[in-house]
């Protein structure tokens with residue numbers, strides 16, 4: 145660690161106080177405005193836990209049931225609040241258990257700081273008990289990481305970690321602290337980091353590029369805006385709407401761009417990608433201009449890139465220079481903070497409406513509604529569909545809850561059919577597609593926004609990947625609403641087997657436990673619904689419950705998510721069945 | 722079209738940085754032809770010189786990903802005509818070979834190599850130059866049996882007369898302080 149030289153030092157007037165490294169960890173967290181952490185203790189982090197004992201009134205620690213849960217909970221917290229999520233774990237297995245969540249936060253740009261204990265510095269490299277090279281292991285999946293071996297270096301390392309985690313394009317940072325650094329005494333002096341010389345978080349916007357973008361937009365007959373999470377991370381939701389409303393450009397969103405625009409906005413034309421809406425997928429290849437805002441052309445969005453946006457010039461707004469031309473060539477790249485660049489763009493575009501063009505999207509909607517949406521949301525056949533459950537829950541929550549999902553069919557269904565009024569209302573594992581993400585993430589989300597309803601949709605597969613976090617709900621009494629969409633299958637994989645592997649259902653059928661009994665064991669109220677007529681009443685119980693609640697709905701076993709752009713196909717070749 | 726590029730990376734001098742840099746290459750399955758690390762002309766700043774054979778498009782993406790690493794200050798990419806570059810090679814041969822006739826000595830002269838050390842049993846020859854030159858000498862000397870051979874990674878300086886990083890650092894000083 146050689147942080148000192150890189151900091152712009154603003155001398156703190158506060159008196160330096162003698163304390164242990166572990167107290168310095170907590171003091172540093174408090175200085176960063178942290179009052180909630182998720183974690184799990186163990187040998188190498190015990191000094192920090194001992195210090196936590198003294199701060200329980202100021203720093204709330206949530207004891208999860210598995211370190212993966214701590215990280216996903218921190219992610220859930222970060223995603224709904226925009227603050228840095230914090231997880232604390234021990235060395236060795238504690239640290240390795242965080243890797244999935246760290247990788248998830250990395251690919252989904254979630255600000256997070258993970259503090260891991262490490263064996264004492266004299267033991268480093270000796271294969272000591274519970275020693276792992278967590279810096280080496282986590283390096284490719286962290287935005288930054290560092291190992292601290294001296295107590296006096298703790299505050300500077302944590303300050304730098306928070307700055308890096310939340311600035312620019314956010315991401316996870318790991319700080320590995322040896323046990324002796326936690327135990328030794330030091331003089332506490334906290335200097336927040338505001339600059340790191342080797343790191344430029346926000347590129348300076350180039351006004352010529354913005355002018356060029358505006359020129360193309362003003363000339364375009366068929367423009368389409370693609371909205372990603374970057375808009376949310378940049379806090380530029382209002383700026384986006386201003387642009388759309390002035391320019392009349394229709395906008396579609398990625399999975400992580402969900403809830404950036406209100407669902408019922410007239411220029412919101414729906415979801416992009418593999419299970420997105422027909423209109424935005426098909427129209428991508430008819431558009432003469434694509435304007436992307438804070439999204440990264442993930443392969444689940446683009447399908448075959450050679451057959452993507454074939455008639456369009458591309459304007460790409462991003463904060464991360466490495467995203468420009470990574471997947472799709474940008475005719476006009478616009479780097480910078482979107483909260484700054486978007487208003488500059490809006491200022492330069494002319495007032496317009498693209499009425500006929502927008503109507504073309506609505507025509508696509510009509511076909512999709514008739515063929516897919518109507519039968520999914522208002523089925524007449526026997527067998528509950530995932531879509532109808534999601535629609536009814538969204539309605540019962542006045543389309544204003546925070547949606548958390550796990551990964552699979554239910555995730556795609558929820559993305560398609562849950563509705564939103566405000567931004568930062570979705571927590572889902574996008575880039576990594578981590579099953580088991582949902583339950584702990586929902587706990588973190590509810591703790592971040594206790595004032596809002598938080599509803600988790602989860603499949604019977606993913607639920608059992610982190611089901612032990614029901615114990616965290618039990619202990620903390622956090623009122624998370626869980627909707628388990630049980631199809632007794634690893635549904636999404638089964639769907640692929642049906643469509644692409646001749647219905648050879650290899651290891652996708654699940655023989656499940658009695659989920660109500662399990663939830664009873666954890667002291668969580670539950671209801672199980674097997675037929676449509678019980679649904680509304682059960683949902684009412686779920687919504688009105690003051691406490692956590694599990695609603696298990698036995699849904700159609702072999703329902704499929706459509707439309708679908710098969711992997712590797714063009715977005716134009718979206719399948720309706 | 723694939724061609725040879727020399728990438729020069731300036732970074733902080735932290736433990737583990739080499740790993741940070743090389744994983745960017747391995748993840749994209751790009752083979753590192755040659756690698757050299759050293760201090761740069763600017764105190765406290767480390768310099769990597771990496772040679773790869775790839776396409777312009779790939780190398781540009783690579784640079785983007787390398788610069789994204791927090792501890793990397795800046796990365797630059799050059800084609801061979803934009804830099805002056807050298808490698809150094811050491812050859813250990815039997816001293817006997819040198820004594821029996823003047824062929825080895827002639828090779829040393831012809832290739833502008835140097836005799837570094839003559840021992841009773843072995844002689845160490847050094848040559849600086851481009852890879853094909855040091856390779857050619859190796860093949861010629863090997864007729865007399867080369868006992869050991871080693872070639873360093875490429876080192877390079879740019880033909881422009883200013884250190885590009887210095888310019889970059891100056892631009893940083895003018896940059897707004899808080900950027901959140």
Ligand SMILES: Cc1ncc(C[n+]2csc(CCOP(=O)(O)OP(=O)(O)O)c2C)c(N)n1
Nearest residue numbers: 552553554577579603604605606634635636
């Ligand atoms: C950790 C992990 N393992 C495997 C997968 C692959 N996978 C994606 S969706 C899915 C099935 C999910 O089944 P379930 O949780 O029951 O949800 P459903 O699709 O039925 O809604 C699997 C196995 C994954 N995404 N994550």
